[in-house]
Amino acid sequence: MIVDESYKLIDAKYGDLINNLFVSDVRIGALLSAIRLSDGSCGVASTHFERSCPVEVKQRYFGPFSPGKIVGRKVSELFDQEYESEVVPILKVAALNAISPALVARNSKFKIFEEIDPLELTEIHSYSTVTMVGAFKGYINRIAPVAKRLHVLEMNPDSLRGEHQHHYVPAHKFADVIPCSDIVIITGLTLINKTLESILETVTP
Template sequence: MVHGSNKHSILKETIGNIRRILGDRTINELCIERAVRGFRFNGVKLNNGFGGICYILKNSITKGGSCPDDAEIVPDSRKPKGMPVSVVLEEMFNGNFLKRTLGIAAINALSNTVWSLECSQEYEIVKNADAIDNIEIKDSDYVVLVGALPYRTLLKDRGKPFCVLELDPSTFEADELPFYVPAEKAPEKVPLADVLIITGSTLVNDTLEDLLELAKPTARIAMYGPTASMLPEAFFQRGVKIIGGFVVTKPDEFLNALGRDGSGHHLFGESHQKVVIKPK
């Protein structure tokens, strides 16, 4: 298992794995054909026909509730359309969260490209599956969610102690607030977790590596969400057992839907498929 809390290490290793499989020549020929930014998601389609998605954190959205202009995502007032993928991947680590989301969406599109090759791999991708159904939760397990994930009701109905580490308490219903724990309490709560389920948006705000470092060796760890829908090796090497992701299957339909309703409520369907990625 890989240790060390160097931020960006998972993303950078994943980019390295993609380059190793596809080759620099292929990467250098790719560019952003379409890019759509909704209220909660950034989506891209590459010129090879594959698409990807990334969650946009609240603190990368303006106070008025809208996203900044494209000029704030890419330097020199360039629009994402037509940008070389190699440039997107290079500039995603400069501290701008919106550039990060564009880069992660591109990584997910590149991961879809790799999976289309059907090359030999040490993991399987299960379609139409959910992470919560693929990770063992024993009756005595203490579960920690990082992020306001959709499993809160299921865990509440389970009738066993659990907690949700979250930055924004306004995302909780009144009957869920007893399970809310401020995100800064992670060093206290994560080491207690028998089961740890982490939102993929931790890749955007540079907290994932530190969270994985806090987990005890026996913890069963899952990632969840469209942001983490990428090659899994770097995650598995750090103790993650399951990735519950979302693969864009019809990029144009997906981006059209994202443009109509950027909150994400109507994105699930034939253009977008739930998957679980796990070791063989």
């Protein structure tokens, strides 16, 4: 999985900086979750649960990263988890978001753009076919009038209404539209629901 592989690469190069990091605070919200690490860095991730909590106690997760046990755990423990409750992938992405900025800033090969909208770094033309994974209304309003064609992959058809309804494409049909796209915009939620790798396989370089 991309998230775990990313952590392994970071650990191999910057292990001396992150091995002692632990979770100092965590918040799990309805839409977003946040984590604060012992060095003061913070990261957020989308909250995504595919199923409701099991009714029977014996089916529930009571591992080291279950509620009430998360704070004080080392980040390395989080990525060592073999069994993942639905909260673990959320915490992993949030932790990577907390760790990454400081490490990227140390590497002169990368440039961090602050306070800028990603669309400002993207050239969308009248002949462009754009596919969005996730219905971001603000982006749809800006892309639809410019691009030749806009596909919005979503699980919920009600995410698009009115004049934008015709842009809707069922999420499971991603392989039908992404290979024909000039630009693909992907939500970070795909890291948590583990669909990013299959989506990237259909992207034409």
